[in-house]
Amino acid sequence: MTQGSEGSPEAGTAAANMARAGDLFQLLRDGQAHTRAELALATGLARSTVATRIDALMQAGLIGAAGEARSTGGRPPSRFAFNPAARVVLAADVGATHLNIAVTDLAGNVLVRQKLQQLVEDGPRIVLGRIVSVGLELLASVGRCDGALAGIGIGLPGPVEHLTGRPVKPPIMPGWDQFDVVGFIQSILDVPVLVDNDVNIMALGERASYWSDHSNFFFVKVATGIGSGIISNGELQRGANGTAGDLGHTATPGAEDVQCACGNVGCLEAVASGPAISRELKRLGVEAGNGSDVLRLVSEGNLLAIQALRDAGRAIGGVLATVVNLLNPSVIVVGGSMGDAGEQLVAGIREVVYRRSLPLATAHLRISHSLAGEESAILGASQMVTQHVLSPEAIEATLAALTKAS
Structure with missing residues (x-):
């Protein structure tokens, strides 16, 4: 057998790993066009097997024709590529006072979005009901119906048990504790529903959009609170109870007598969040009602505000x-309302991290403000859904259902 055929040991191993159409599909998710011959060479599968898998994926609409490759003699071979328009995703970011809702394709491209004022304290039925109603309106606006939905991704501003999608003792979400978010949504729309906390999905969205070649990635959200999303070896780390990354309630040197809203003292959030910085400025005689006021003062060149933001960054x-x-x-990316707009904040972070960390750990470390900005949560909610519905197992289930129906 020649190299790349199914008879060689190396090719046999590759072929075993690509035995299903769902596995072969993962090679096509890079968005590049491939011929059957290229896929056969990459997988070690026979061309006839690849052709069968390609036909099944085309029938499902997940891939489509992408022109012809250059001929090396005879008829030019056809090329195939991922079709991100096959289905759409409804992505929602729930904040303390807002809803950010969007429809994306399967590649995470935002087709339409809408930001609304909505208090999370109004309760899960009102908030989730609005996500569904506005989401259906957005679907209609891009000419799609709920039958085109691949799934719904939702980010919540509190701890979430990811396997069930239930909030767990969220501090700013009265009435949400242990609420069946997935069950409520699926009683209206029969599609996969995935739920996580907002910082985790921000980490997913930022990395997928701008840092995909970095497998060890850390996202920090600095806003009304402080939290983080941890991606290690390419996988989001949620911890045993979904509370991994709760950076804001880490003890901070020099802040031992500062009361935190969690009931403890000396938490990072109590000295470096948006409200904490505005409180410090008020103590110094500068009128700053919230984090937005702090950023406005910084943009106006107020030296006390600049110093306060830099000090928060150092903490x-x-x-x-x-x-x-x-x-x-x-990579460490700093986002959230304070991180997105606070160059002084990021400068303070860099100053201390590079001074206090081990030289080997910082040799190639990059510290950046968020490139996705407020879109990171929407992009992450979409990414969370596509990781699920485009997995090899999910693709196999989709193809099996199509075969059964036909």
Whole structure:
């Protein structure tokens, strides 16, 4: 047998790993066009087997024709590529006072989005009901119906048990504790529903969109609170109870007498969040009602505001220096309302992290503000769904259902 055929040991191993159409599909998710011959060479499968898999994926609409490759003699071979328009995803980011809802394709491209004022404290039935009603309106606006939905992804501003999608003792979400988010949505729309906390999905969205070549990635959200999303070896780390990344309630040196809303003292959130910075400025005689006021003052060149934001960055950097030594990420991204707009905040973080972390851990470390901005949560909610519905197992189930129906 020639190299690349199914008879060689190496090819046999590759073929075993690509035995299903769902596995072969993963090679096509890069968006590049491939011929049957290229796929056969990459997988070790026979061309006839590849052709069968391609036909099944085309029937499902997951891939489509993408022109012809250059001929090396005879008829030019056809090329095939992932069809992200085959289905759509409804993505929702729930904040303390807002809803950000979007429809994306399967590649995470936002087709339409809408941001609304909505208090999370109004309760799950009102908030989730609005996500569904507005989501259906957005679907209709791009000419799609609920039958085109591949799934729904939702980010919530509190701890979530990811396997069930139930919020767990969320501090700013009265009435949400242990509410069956998935069951409520699926009583209206019979599609997969995935739920996670907002910082985790922000980490997913930021990395997928701008840092996909970094497998060890750390996202910090600095806003009304402080949290983080941890991606290690390419996988989101949620911890035993879904509370991994709760950076805001880490003890901070020099803040031992500062009361935190969680009931403890000395938490990072109590000295470096948006409200904490505005409180410090008020103490210094500068009128700043919230984080937005802080950023406005910084943009106006107020020296006290600039210093306060830089000091908050230093406090965050002190905690992140420990994170760098423990987890050794190659990228730290700072987002959230304060992180997106606070260059002084990021500068303070860099100052301390590079000084306090081990030289080997920071040799190639990049610390950046968010590139996705407020879109990161929407992109992450979409990414969470597509990771699920485009997995090899999910693709096999889709193809099996099509075969049964035909």
